[in-house]
Amino acid sequence: EVQLVESGGGLVKPGGSLRLSCEASGFTPSNFFMSWVRQAPGKGLDWVSSISASRNFTYYAESVKGRFTISRDNSKNSLYLQMHSLRAEDTAVYFCARSYGFNTFYYAMDVWGQGTTVTVSS
Amino acid sequence: DIQMSQSPSSLSASVGDRVTITCRASVPIDNYLNWFQQKPGRTPKLLIYGASNLQNGVPSRFNGSGSGTDFTLTITSLQPEDVATYYCQQSHSVPIFSFGPGTRLHIK
Numbered sequence A: 001e002v003q004l005v006e007s008g009g010g011l012v013k014p015g016g017s018l019r020l021s022c023e024a025s026g027f028t029p030s031n032f033f034m035s036w037v038r039q040a041p042g043k044g045l046d047w048v049s050s051i052s053a054s055r056n057f058t059y060y061a062e063s064v065k066g067r068f069t070i071s072r073d074n075s076k077n078s079l080y081l082q083m084h085s086l087r088a089e090d091t092a093v094y095f096c097a098r099s100y101g102f103n104t105f106y107y108a109m110d111v112w113g114q115g116t117t118v119t120v121s122s
Numbered sequence B: 001d002i003q004m005s006q007s008p009s010s011l012s013a014s015v016g017d018r019v020t021i022t023c024r025a026s027v028p029i030d031n032y033l034n035w036f037q038q039k040p041g042r043t044p045k046l047l048i049y050g051a052s053n054l055q056n057g058v059p060s061r062f063n064g065s066g067s068g069t070d071f072t073l074t075i076t077s078l079q080p081e082d083v084a085t086y087y088c089q090q091s092h093s094v095p096i097f098s099f100g101p102g103t104r105l106h107i108k
Helices: none
Strands: A003-007 A010-012 A018-025 A033-039 A045-051 A058-060 A068-073 A078-083 A092-102 A106-112 A116-120 B004-007 B010-013 B019-025 B033-038 B045-049 B062-067 B070-075 B084-090 B103-107
Touching: A003 A092, A003 A106, A018 A033, A018 A092, A018 A116, A033 A068, A033 A078, A033 A106, A045 A068, A045 A078, A045 A092, A058 A068, A078 A092, A106 B033, A106 B045, B004 B084, B010 B019, B019 B033, B019 B084, B019 B103, B033 B062, B045 B062, B070 B084
Parallel strands: A010 A116, B010 B103
Antiparallel strands: A003 A018, A018 A078, A033 A045, A033 A092, A045 A058, A068 A078, A092 A106, A092 A116, B004 B019, B019 B070, B033 B045, B033 B084, B062 B070, B084 B103
8 A cells, every 4th residue: 555654743842853754655755756745723735845756856945945854765765854943833734745747747746644743832 | 936826715515516616826837737635634635637637536526627827626516525625736846836725615
């Protein structure tokens, strides 16, 4: 079964750091764009970051650029999001998602994890 | 950055109704537009990719159309299990994605 399982969320003080993990099973994540998407309480979906399939190019939303780092460990079939200088507005459920290239050029997030909750509060 | 908007923000309809949700991109995005459904307390689910292509397993009452800047998600006959928030997402600038703000669909 194709599956993504996130972990690493928790309560952290403003200015603190946290590292999220996402473990894939049923497919090889290194063959896909992988992304992090977050959802603040009661709010909509917000793309955070993506990493490319082959050369590990990384991309970030302006709101997290310079504070968050996306990476992957192919030997562990895992994706990570290192978060520094956390702010109250980073409070959200963080999902990892696979981007599949339908017909090789229509990319869409077709597999999602269940999410991990990050709360930034003093 | 490509901005996405949706209308309405909230919608109430009866079972069996035809429901239409609109999504607009700030610049032309050809047909690089996806639709997601998120039921309360659940993970988002891909419904439609490439503006009009139904993802495997999605009921045929869901239809997507549009190109350029204006797109539509139509549910031809609303069912109780369709209660959810629906999001559009542009994939024109992949791997940089952006979502619309969502449309919350209720049953009357």
